[in-house]
Amino acid sequence: MPSPKNNSLSVFEQVYRLCAQVPRGKVATYGQIAALLGSPRAAQMVGWALHELPPDKLSKIPWQRVINREGRISTTCQEHTASLQAQLLKKEGVTVTMRQGNYFVDLKKYLWQP
DNA sequence: CTTATGACTTTCA
DNA sequence: CTGAAAGCCATAA
Secondary structure (H helix, E strand, O other): OOOOOOOOOOHHHHHHHHHHHOOOOOEEEHHHHHHHOOOOOOHHHHHHHHHOOOHHHHOOOOHHHEEOOOOEOOOOOOOOOHHHHHHHHHHOOOOEEEEOOEEEEOHHHHEOOO
């Protein structure tokens, strides 16, 4: 598991920073974040970074605004459940719909475009 | 240097 | 259309 305790500007830090830039009421995809970091194929890294998101950042970083390419909340993390993420999004005015037990967001409408 | 892992993505049967 | 498999990238051991 990654734990970049050093002050080096790791991918994690960059991911956190980009997430913080996502405006309220908008969402971004893992691939999008990865592309902004300069590595369009490192989407899984983004997911990983958010998975390891430390508690102190959890309250400051809008991690819920980052979803997969289909606009689906595909978190498997037990601590941060999809339902919780969906609630956070709804609280921001983002419409979250449930299909077959999965939460979906309308990317056409809410995708963040920098 | 080699392996393993992960809240992803794309391709193929 | 659906599900499985391989591909990709950064970090840890």
